[in-house]
Amino acid sequence: MATDHSRAPGLASPWAWLRRHLLLLIAIKLCLLSLLFMLFFGPGQRPTVDADAVARQLQSPSVPSSSR
Numbered sequence: 001m002a003t004d005h006s007r008a009p010g011l012a013s014p015w016a017w018l019r020r021h022l023l024l025l026i027a028i029k030l031c032l033l034s035l036l037f038m039l040f041f042g043p044g045q046r047p048t049v050d051a052d053a054v055a056r057q058l059q060s061p062s063v064p065s066s067s068r
Contacts, residue, residue, distance in 0.1 A: 012020075039045075
């Protein structure tokens with residue numbers, strides 16, 4: 001079985017470089033998506049709901065739909 005000794009021992013194959021590069025890009029994108037999710041859908045963006053506000057909404061008069 002022949003081995004490939006044409007490359008220097010310190011150099012990685014192009015596929016290993018590509019794999020490392022793509023994994024780094026995916027990790028960066030996941031971090032950015034997590035940050036965006038926390039900025040737009042995190043606990044700080046949720047409105048507070050209390051019992052009085054819900055009661056007011058439920059007891060408000062209904063708006064009639066268009067009469068036909």
